[in-house]
Amino acid sequence: MLTQYVTVLQGTLAPALLIMALNVMLTVGEGRDKPLSAYWRLAGFIIGFAGAIAFAALRASAMINQRTFVNYPTLWCCVIFDIAVFVVVLFARRITTNWHDHRALLDIANAIGALAIAATTFRALPDVILRLTIFVEPGDPIFTSDMLLRALGFALGAATAIVAALIFRTMRSTAIRWSFTTAVLLLIVLLFVSHFTDLAQILQSKRIVHFPTEAFLALVWCINHQRHMVIAMVLVFIIPVVASIVMGFKIKPEGANEAIVRSHIAFRRRAKAAGAWSLVAMIGITFALTYGVAQTKKVITLSPPEDYSLSDGVATIKFSQINDGHLHRFQYKAKDGTVMRFIIIKKNGGAYGVGLDACDNCGDAGYYEKDGKIICKKCDVAINLATIGFKGGCNPVPFDYQVESGKIVIQTSTLDALSTHFQ
Numbered sequence: 001m002l003t004q005y006v007t008v009l010q011g012t013l014a015p016a017l018l019i020m021a022l023n024v025m026l027t028v029g030e031g032r033d034k035p036l037s038a039y040w041r042l043a044g045f046i047i048g049f050a051g052a053i054a055f056a057a058l059r060a061s062a063m064i065n066q067r068t069f070v071n072y073p074t075l076w077c078c079v080i081f082d083i084a085v086f087v088v089v090l091f092a093r094r095i096t097t098n099w100h101d102h103r104a105l106l107d108i109a110n111a112i113g114a115l116a117i118a119a120t121t122f123r124a125l126p127d128v129i130l131r132l133t134i135f136v137e138p139g140d141p142i143f144t145s146d147m148l149l150r151a152l153g154f155a156l157g158a159a160t161a162i163v164a165a166l167i168f169r170t171m172r173s174t175a176i177r178w179s180f181t182t183a184v185l186l187l188i189v190l191l192f193v194s195h196f197t198d199l200a201q202i203l204q205s206k207r208i209v210h211f212p213t214e215a216f217l218a219l220v221w222c223i224n225h226q227r228h229m230v231i232a233m234v235l236v237f238i239i240p241v242v243a244s245i246v247m248g249f250k251i252k253p254e255g256a257n258e259a260i261v262r263s264h265i266a267f268r269r270r271a272k273a274a275g276a277w278s279l280v281a282m283i284g285i286t287f288a289l290t291y292g293v294a295q296t297k298k299v300i301t302l303s304p305p306e307d308y309s310l311s312d313g314v315a316t317i318k319f320s321q322i323n324d325g326h327l328h329r330f331q332y333k334a335k336d337g338t339v340m341r342f343i344i345i346k347k348n349g350g351a352y353g354v355g356l357d358a359c360d361n362c363g364d365a366g367y368y369e370k371d372g373k374i375i376c377k378k379c380d381v382a383i384n385l386a387t388i389g390f391k392g393g394c395n396p397v398p399f400d401y402q403v404e405s406g407k408i409v410i411q412t413s414t415l416d417a418l419s420t421h422f423q
Contacts, residue, residue, distance in 0.1 A: 001153035003296045003380050004131055006288055008157025010230050011128035013164070013285070014191060015121045017233055019045060020165035021184040022085070022113040024172045025092040028099050028106065035103060037110035044114030048121030055122070056129035059360060068202055074123050075199040081116035082192035088112050089184050093177065120191065128158075130361050131379070160288070164281040168237050171278055174247060174271035175240035186236040194229050197222040205423070227289055234285050237278060245275035300377055302357075302366045305331035305341065315410040322346055322408075327369040329357060332412065334419035341422070342415065343367060343396060344408065345374065345388060352408060353388030355396030358421045362394060397421055 022041055028034065055070060088095070088109045099106045131154055172180060200219050203209040211219060222229075248271030253264045308330055309316040315332065322328045322344050332340045341357035341364070358364040365378035373382040381394045389398050399418060402409040 001149040002292060004150050004153030005157040005160075006292045006296060008128050008131060008154050009160050009285070009288060010227060010293075011124055012158050012161040013230055014194070014233060015045070015048075015117065015124050016161040016165040017168070017187055018120050018191065019117055020169050021089075021187055022117065024169060024180065025089050025184055026096060026106070026109055026113055028096045035099070035106055035110070037107040040110045040114040041117055044116075044118040045121055048118035049125060051118075051122045052125035053129055056126040059126065060130060068206075071123075071198070072202050074119065075195055075202065077115075077119045078123055078195040079192065079199055081112065081119050082188055082195060084112045085116040086185065086188045086192070089181065089188060092181065120195075123195070160285065164234065164285055167274075167277050167281045168240075170270075170274040171237075171240045171244045174267070174274045175243040176247065179240040179243035183236045183239045186239075187233050190229050190233050190236070193222060194226060197226065227293065231286055231289050234282050237282065241275045241278045241282070244271045244278070248272035248275065296380075300368055302368055302377070303327070303329050305329050310412070313412045315412060315415070317344060317408045317410075319406050319408070322352070327367065327374055329366075332415050334412075334416045336416070336419055338419040338422050340415055340419055341366065342399075342410075345385065347385045347388065351389075352403070353385060353396075354401050354408065354410075355389060355398045356418060356421055358397055359394050360397060364422045367396065 019041070026041070027038070029038075059067065092109070095102075095105055095109050197219065200209070200211070201223060204211060204216070204219065248268045251264050251268050251271070253261050253268065306321070306328055308321070310332075315330075317328075317330065323346055325346050328344050330342050330344070332342065334340055343353075343355060343357050345353045347353050357366045359376065362376055362378035365376065367374050367376055367383065369375070374385065374388065375382050376394045379394060383395060387393075387395050389396075391398060397418065399414050400411075401414075
């Protein structure tokens with residue numbers, strides 16, 4: 001449950017905060033006094049969400065093995081739209097004031113906001129959606145206590161991100177305008193850094209761009225602190241929090257008549273409540289993404305790879321080495337230089353489960369054995385022994401092999417063709 005919660009929370013925070021921020025910065029008019037382009041941002045989210053579902057489905061069905069094929073152009077779009085939406089927010093006050101006089105300018109701003117929301121949502125949500133595929137362990141009944149706990153963790157993670165964004169939104173009328181704008185600008189800067197980090201990682205791996213030493217070290221730091229960037233996206237709202245609380249104490253409950261006095265008292269109450277609840281949301285999310293993540297990432301060390309015979313493009317593992325019913329891990333260096341791992345375990349009934357030490361959902365995180373179960377290191381799902389060697393879910397990626405007299409034989413060309421799972 002906790003793993004589901006923190007993973008979904010981290011994945012949904014960025015799009016939730018971006019949608020909230022742009023809705024605050026670009027909202028004008030009420031009812032009919034609202035441009036049609038105001039609904040484009042909602043359309044952008046729907047398109048991005050639908051695309052994320054489609055992409056996740058293709059990945060789950062293994063129809064897309066190389067995510068870079070989709071992620072590379074997506075990240076270029078994210079980076080470009082991050083820059084464009086930064087400019088929009090910077091001039092949002094001017095764009096929304098007397099917008100009837102320059103409706104086209106507001107339409108352009110809403111279009112840019114919609115594109116930024118669509119790109120960010122499409123980029124962030126596929127990994128979140130794929131968490132839905134591991135609610136039920138292979139071979140287990142659909143409705144179990146473990147399944148319900150995972151489902152609850154998923155729902156609470158998404159709900160926390162949405163509720164936090166809605167809480168921050170309450171400060172739109174209680175904090176000074178510049179304080180909220182500053183927080184949104186910093187949010188967009190952090191989004192840009194996160195997107196650019198992922199893009200630069202692809203550029204570096206494909207050797208399209210060669211970064212100098214200082215830039216490469218900065219890239220490594222950003223890669224290792226992606227979660228901290230998400231936390232920072234929440235903490236930037238400390239600026240309007242302080243401004244809102246200050247305004248709550250600054251406004252005096254006085255005026256020319258009793259109605260004005262009552263409005264001042266109500267504003268003081270709203271300002272203090274908005275700031276206090278926003279502070280609670282920030283503390284809660286920070287705690288979840290630090291202590292909570294630490295609890296889910298207690299170090300699990302994969303067993304070291306075992307020796308085996310490798311000669312003339314053929315890998316040979318004797319039955320005597322793998323007949324104990326435990327997980328055995330092997331390592332192989334593909335022709336393209338990729339270091340790969342594959343696993344073998346003797347299943348009930350005497351058959352052997354053979355597959356890569358990786359799956360289509362969780363990548364090359366690997367599997368470990370605990371209490372007689374084979375568990376995915378990334379998502380903590382126990383794999384049904386009977387399904388190892390078959391496609392689907394979080395099962396190890398299967399590959400062809402031969403069973404000969406007293407041994408398992410694997411053609412290295414088969415492994416070479418699957419090296420992308422470890423890239």
